[in-house]
Amino acid sequence: MKERYDPKEVEIKWQSKWKESRIFEPEPDDRKKFFITIPYPYLNGNLHAGHTRTFTIGDVIARYKRMIGYNVLFPMGFHATGTPIVGLVEQIVKKDPETIRVYNQLHQIPMEVLESIKTPENIVEYFSIEAEAAMKSIGFSIDWRRKFTTTEPHYKKLITWQFNLLHSLDKVVKGAHPVRWCPNDENPVEDHDILKGEDATIIEYTLIKFNLDGDILPCATLRPETVFGVTNLWINPKIVHMRLKVNDETWIVSKDAYDKLKYSDKSIELIDQVNGDTLIGKKVINPVTGSSVLILPASFVSPENGSGIVMSVPAHAPYDYLALRDLKGADLTVYGITEDVSSIPLIALIKVPEYGKYPAVDAVTELKVKDQNDPKAEEATKIVYRREFHGGVLTETTGKYAGMSVSKIKDVLTHDLIEQGIADVFYEFSEQPVICRCGATCVIKMVKDQWFLNYSEPSWKEQVYKCLAGMQIIPPELRVEFENKIDWLKDKACARRKGLGTRLPWDMEWIIESLGDSTIYMSYYIIAKYLDKFEPEQLKAEFFDYCLLGKSTAQNASSSTGIDIGIINAIRNEFLYWYPVDLRSSGKDLIPNHILFFLFHHVAIFPETHWPKSIAINGFVSLEGQKMSKSKGPILTLRSAVEEYGADITRLYILSTAEHVQDADWRNADIEATRKQFERFYKIAYDCLTEENNTNSDSTCELKFIDKWMLSKMQYRIIETTDALNRMQTRRAVQNAFYHIINDMKWYERRGGCASKKDILNTWVRLMAPFTPHICEEIWEQLGSGFISLNSFPEADISLIDRSAELAEEITGNTLKDIEEILRLIKLKPTRVVLYTAASWKKNILKKAIMMKKDNVLDMKTLMNALMSDPLMRPHAKDIPKFAQKTINDVQGMENELMVSLTETDFDETSALKESMDFLKRIVECDVEIYNADDAGYDPQGKSRIAVPMRPAIYIE
RNA sequence: GCGGGGGUAGCCAAGUGGUCAAAGGCGACAGACUCAAGAUCUGUUUCAGCAGUGAUUCAAGGGUUCAACUCCCUUUCCCCGCACCA
Structure with a gap:
């Protein structure tokens, strides 16, 4: 141990010793096992501070578990399937200046390397080497024998097997789904291709089919339950409508709606045009109630929204009420209407605590809304809608739906109405227009014949809920978030036309989408160790059936694949030893996708005993208050952080700067402070070890209050650190294991404590080993034997807790x-x-x-x-x-x-x-x-x- | 809109009923060391105070309690996700 701390020297020394001694390459034995995984990184850039955080947390837990006696498996692979890598190559090959700048300056890739990149394979190769080197440079205790890339032929065999299996279980089905679509490019539009309207989402309206002498007038609504309260329809007399043949029916809609319908999954044929004013005054049949209602004129009806035909529910929609009221005394004889339409009786169907029978009327009165052009009408609409949605209950008017809450009715009712053929679904952007980068206005297109993972299937979800119930979620508050996300998840298109990946085995023109192929790869870590023992073609279904699911026998698996039965048995045994995954630790961005799918696929494929045990989530990292961006910057790579500060300091800093889902902010001033503190730690250790060599008085010196106090304090630090690590609170753990002890030591030295420094250091170093392993190995070399990484984590000795000594120090400190x-x-x-x-x-x-x-x-x-x-x-x-x-x-x-x-x-x-x-x-x-x-x-x-x-x-x- | 997470001293950030004028860090200020700077160490950092004290604070307002940053209600502001994209 040198007097001056040189991170690089210490880190290289111990990283190579770990490697030589193969101490992170576990094999099954009779200890308890712990299988921890971190989502493998996607190879379209270098690892950055965000990865540093997630991965370091994982490594700390792996090291901690190892020190408390577990046999720990901590593997790593690389993700490369999907479209981003293909996209990146295109940008690099055509020398896009922005891409070149970001990758050359921020990702620190030399120009000659960038110039040599021609194919996706080049990218995968380059970044996988870089990523592995980066992870080694920061000292992650990974078993590198098991690394793989998702584009490898062996891996694709696992995906093929998985999708065949899911297909046979009816988890993969054919269907259609709506996408943002550019009519000009004739392609789905991804987020980064949008010029305007990036925040627009696709909203599902219910289309209710009113009947006019055989023609259908569809009305789009977000509140299908209000169909029970329809008193009339609104049509703008100045608008030309289209009469269409829609499948077997005849519809009348606005021109805009016609354009939208062309991209739906219905067959559309234009018949002729109908002027709006010719429709007014006619009567239509409400398909739900069977009642006959009048079509009235309204200028507020816009052809761009919905079908261009609006159903009127004056009891619950302030605009409808106002429009009706505004017609009082109007002369409608031109439309053949002679009755006083303002006296049409309202029909109430929702009871809400805040209002009387007709909420729209009350709201309009309360806010003193003048007419339909009054801006306050909008406010009244919002309030009524919100109150009815949250607190409203359907009344007898709605027949069998009476008593249901408004917030629950939509899906049920829409489903029922569609089944009866009196309603349909209509998609619309939440904001308009949505413009593609090419300048064209985007539409919503139904993609037909698409393959889906039917995550919405209730029995599948049920299994996932069950799995979740048996799991530990860290931090626990996030459990509700998981439940909501499971509930929210719909069917997911799982095949694409382009990108890297595995072909759908029964429909080879499709490539399996890259989230779907990242769901059970944890099991592949066990197989990946044996890749040199067989060819990809040998990995037939029988192999996976036996090794992962225990179906049939080793003998059968061996004879149908030609793989040595010893290997088959070894893999099966190793799988049974390591599985299930004990902990999956990830950034919070992966909850609604990777993590969720990980659960869905595990419950679909594996028996309950092999379902995951726990999930931990951490927040993002920003740089000096700015959000990091892989493609635009700013970005701080793992390697440059380690280069600048050393592995241990980088680790200590990133662990201590935020807890759990909180976002961390990387600040240079703060990590500099960490460096100083760390150097102090080094000095304390160095002084302690060298003093020990010179004088021998320490151990013989009689224990004073201050010495007992220090030993006592140490026990609390151990207890707190252990508890924090058990809850994966790395920030709190570091506070206790490092910062608090530093301060304790300050006081201890100031008070002239002299005894047992070496014992304290011995404990302290082991307490710190999961966080800053290199320096701890270096100090441990002088203190104990073997690797500290394999030594035991300190346990608190209750007998050393000395209340008198604590009181003595407290009174001394307070008095001073x-x-x-x-x-x-x-x-x-x-x-x-x-x-x-x-x-x-x-x-x-x-x-x-x-x-x-x-x-x-x-x-x-x-x-x-x-x-x-x-x-x-x-x-x-x-x-x-x-x-x-x-x-x-x-x-x-x-x-x-x-x-x-x-x-x-x-x-x-x-x-x-x-x-x-x-x-x-x-x-x-x-x-x-x-x-x-x-x-x-x-x-x-x-x-x-x-x-x-x-x-x-x-x-x- | 829906769902989730937040608002604590100049900044970052602990703190789920009493040990709280509120940990820790950064910054700032002062002192020690030094020819000096840096590093390090010590102290101060809401206001008032020549005896260890007092007053007013934890987004805003209200409530529960002997006691609230902490529990309940209302309001307000900020961040994230809402998909076929990893």
């Missing part, structure tokens, strides 16, 4: 603080400091009060009675009430631990202070005297009277 505060205020250089510890009668009162608190009988009356009956107390009768009252207040809020310490130890304040007298003298630079108030000695101002337990009185000259 008080003296310093007085000195600061009186601004004098002291010549004499006199301390008086509290009189014994006060200590008695405190103890009595604590005892009463324990028995739950503490109050002023009881305490006074007890005190006054004690003859020894009588001399102080005058002072007792005031002190007793104060004591009661103190004791009410006193921590249990302290009460125990005060009553159950034979701690003596005077002797504790006497022991630290030399220290106090040194700090205040004058003579210090200590008396007990019972026998005050020198006390010119009678200060001893104000002394209370744990708070000596002070007199300064």
Whole structure:
């Protein structure tokens, strides 16, 4: 161990020793196993600070588990399937300036390398080498024998097997789904291809088919339940409508709606045009209630929204109510309407606590909305909608749906109506327009004949809920998030036309989408170790059936694949040993995709005993307050961080800067501070080890309060660190194992503690080993034998917890603080400091009060009675009430631990202070005297009277 | 809109009923060391105070309690996800 800390030297030394000794290459044995995985990185860039955080947390847990006796499997692979790598190659090959800049300057790829990249394979090769080197440089304890890339032929065999299996289980089905579509490019539009309307989402409307003499007038609505309250339809008389043949029906819709329908999965044929005004005054049949309602004119109806035909529900929609009211007295005879339409009776169907029978009417009255053009109409609509959605219940008007809450009805009702053929689904963007990069306006297209993983299937979801219920989620608050996401997940298109990946085995023109192929790859880590034992073609279904599922026999698997039966047995046994996954630790961005699919596929394929055990989630990392971006910057690569600060400091910093799902902000000023603290740690260790060699007095020196205090403190640090690690609170763990102990050591040295430094260091280094393994190995080399990485994690020794020593240090520290505060205020250089510890009668009162608190009988009356009956107390009768009252207040809020310490130890304040007298003298630079108030000695101002337990009185000259 | 997470001193950030004027870090200021700078160490950093104290604070407002940053209600602001993309 050198006097000056050189991270690089230490890190290279230990990384190569670990490698030579193969200490992170576990084989099954009789220990308990722990299988931890981190999502493999996607190879379209270098590992950055975000990866650094997620992976370091995983490595710390792996190292910790190893030190507490588990046989730990911590493997790593690389993800390369999908489209981004293909896209990146295209950009690099055509020398896109922005791409070249980002990858050359931010990802730090030399120009000659960039120029040599021609194929996706080049990218995969380059980044996989870089990523492995990066992970090694920061000291992750990964078993590298098991690495693989998802584009390898062997791996594709697993995916083929998996999808065949899912297909046979009816988990992969054919269907159609809506996508954002550019009519000009004739392609789905991805996020980064959108010029305008990036936030637009696809909204599903229900289309209700009103009947007009055989023609269908479809009305799009987000609230299908209101069909029960329709009093009329609205049509804009100035708009030309289209009559269409839609499948077997005839529809009338606006021109815009016609354009949209062309991209749906229906067959559409234009018949002729219909002017809006010719429809007004006619009567249509409400397909749900069977009632006949009038079509009325309304200028507010816009052809761009929905079908261009609107159903009117004045009882619950302020606009409809207002429009109807506005028609009062209007002359509609031109449309053949002679009745007074404003007297059409409203139909209520939702009961909501805030309003009477007609919520729209009440809202309009309440907000004093004038007419349909009043901006407040919008507000009224929002309020009514929100209140009805959250608190509304359907009334008898809705027949069999009566009593259901509005928030639950939509899906059920839509489903029912579609089944009866009286409704349909209509898609619309949440905001318009959505413009493609090419300039064209995007539409929503139904992609037909698409392959889906039918995640929405209730029995599949049921299994996932069951799996989740049996899992530990870290942090626990996130469980509800998982439940919501499972609930939200719909069928997922799982095949694409382009990108890297495995072909769908039964429909070879499709490539399996790259999220679907990243779901059970954890099982492949077990196989990946044996890749040199067989060719890809040998990995037939029988192989996976037996090795992963135990179907049939090893003999059969061997004979149908030609793989040695010994290998087959070894793989099966290893699988049974390592599976299931004990912990999957990931960034929070992967919850709604990778992590969720990981659960779905595991429950579909594996028996319950092999379902995952726990999931841990962590937040992102930003740089000096700015969001990182792989493709635009800023970005900080793992390698450059390690280059600049060293592996251990980088690890320590990223672990300590935020907890769990909280986002971390990487700040150079802060990591510099970590570096300084770390160098201090190194110096303490170095001094301790070299002192030990020179003098031998330490171990023979008698233990003082301060030494016992340090040992005691250490036990708490161990307890806290262990507890934090068990909850995967790495920040808290580092606080305790590092920062708090540093501060303890500061105080310890300042107080002149001398004993057991080496013992303390021994514990401390082992406590730190999961976080900063390199330096700890380096120190351990001088302290113990073997690798610290394989040594045991410290366990707290309760017998070393010393409450008297803690009280002694507390009183010393507090007294010093008080003296310093007085000195600061009186601004004098002291010549004499006199301390008086509290009189014994006060200590008695405190103890009595604590005892009463324990028995739950503490109050002023009881305490006074007890005190006054004690003859020894009588001399102080005058002072007792005031002190007793104060004591009661103190004791009410006193921590249990302290009460125990005060009553159950034979701690003596005077002797504790006497022991630290030399220290106090040194700090205040004058003579210090200590008396007990019972026998005050020198006390010119009678200060001893104000002394209370744990708070000596002070007199300064 | 739906769902999730947040709002604590100049900044970052602990803190789920009493040990809290509130850990830790950064920054700032002062002192020690130094010819000096840096590093390091010590202290201060809401306000007032020449005796260890007092007053007012934890987004805003209200409530529960002997006691609230901590529990409940209302309001408000910020961040993230809402998909076929890894």
